[in-house]
Amino acid sequence: MATNRQFTCKHLLRELTDYLDGSLDAGMRVQLEAHLAKCPNCWVVCDTTKKTIQVYKGVDPYPLPEDVKGRLMKALQRRAGQAGQA
Amino acid sequence: MIQSDSSPAVTDDLELVSLARRGDPDAFPELVNRYQGKIYRLARHITQNEEDAEDVLQEAFLKAFAHLDQFQGTARFYTWLVRIAVNESLMKLRHRKADKTVSLDAPVETDEDLVIRDIAAWGENPEQQYGRAEMNEILTRTINSLPASFRAVFWMRDVEELSTEDTAQALNLSIPAVKSRLLRARLQLRDKLNRYFRKQGDHGDQSPVHV
Numbered sequence: 325m326a327t328n329r330q331f332t333c334k335h336l337l338r339e340l341t342d343y344l345d346g347s348l349d350a351g352m353r354v355q356l357e358a359h360l361a362k363c364p365n366c367w368v369v370c371d372t373t374k375k376t377i378q379v380y381k382g383v384d385p386y387p388l389p390e391d392v393k394g395r396l397m398k399a400l401q402r403r404a405g406q407a408g409q410a
Numbered sequence: 411m412i413q414s415d416s417s418p419a420v421t422d423d424l425e426l427v428s429l430a431r432r433g434d435p436d437a438f439p440e441l442v443n444r445y446q447g448k449i450y451r452l453a454r455h456i457t458q459n460e461e462d463a464e465d466v467l468q469e470a471f472l473k474a475f476a477h478l479d480q481f482q483g484t485a486r487f488y489t490w491l492v493r494i495a496v497n498e499s500l501m502k503l504r505h506r507k508a509d510k511t512v513s514l515d516a517p518v519e520t521d522e523d524l525v526i527r528d529i530a531a532w533g534e535n536p537e538q539q540y541g542r543a544e545m546n547e548i549l550t551r552t553i554n555s556l557p558a559s560f561r562a563v564f565w566m567r568d569v570e571e572l573s574t575e576d577t578a579q580a581l582n583l584s585i586p587a588v589k590s591r592l593l594r595a596r597l598q599l600r601d602k603l604n605r606y607f608r609k610q611g612d613h614g615d616q617s618p619v620h621v
Contacts, residue, residue, distance in 0.1 A: 340596075341593040341596065342589075368531050369600070371532070375532055378537075379545070380549060380553070380568060381568070383545060385546050386450065386454040388446055388447045392467065395464070396442065396464075396467055396468055396471060397439070399472060400439070403475060403476070404435075
């Protein structure tokens with residue numbers, strides 16, 4: 325990875341989370357983006373990290389099964405019934 | 411109470427909590443309908459076990475229902491519920507692993523977490539390289555290989571899109587701890603997914619970069 329005097333690859337990794345979340349302040353963002361334009365490796369790290377987040381947003385690995393939903397409602401009904409009798 | 415198909419016109423969680431406290435039979439089921447899927451997924455991610463996740467789901471909602479009076483209303487209802495579910499999930503993990511030290515705030519970071527080992531470009535739409543079932547399997551196996559605290563933070567921040575503050579509150583972590591775990595979780599997942607999504611023929615730059 326290349327380095328420049330103002331903003332290095334180490335800086336990029338430290339600021340990456342805030343940058344991807346859009347919470348980096350404007351001055352720092354300009355420096356980070358200038359570094360990305362010059363450093364192909366950091367560009368790849370940033371791009372693939374962004375894609376990592378995207379692919380996870382697109383899946384539901386654990387959909388809630390209907391029978392689990394049904395048992396939850398029954399458990400709540402029982403508890404509500406007990407509370408009503410108390 | 412409990413007619414799961416009912417759908418009150420109330421949209422605000424706090425109002426539903428208030429109605430449930432006053433005995434409205436439809437209010438709590440509406441809250442359950444809103445959040446049961448999210449709580450189940452979170453519990454599956456932390457416990458990595460189907461039965462435990464169902465137990466956590468039931469316990470979380472039963473406890474929330476029993477302790478509605480203790481809900482202060484200063485946090486979001488969902489954040490409060492997540493906190494209960496996370497605690498229940500950790501109890502399951504401790505029980506299953508017979509490890510009393512499982513926690514989300516144990517120091518898990520090492521310098522090794524911030525080493526980028528493999529830099530290879532990915533295609534434009536990595537999700538289209540695999541069928542839906544295969545993609546689910548790859549992503550599930552990969553996230554399950556992370557430490558529990560990384561899984562929880564990544565899932566809550568990046569998939570469920572909770573704010574850093576809400577995640578910190580729900581997991582009883584500081585804001586810097588959430589940010590640090592999120593960065594490490596993202597980088598570790600990226601690193602592990604490289605082998606599936608890298609462009610054909612791109613072997614990348616293999617020289618480790620330390621931060």
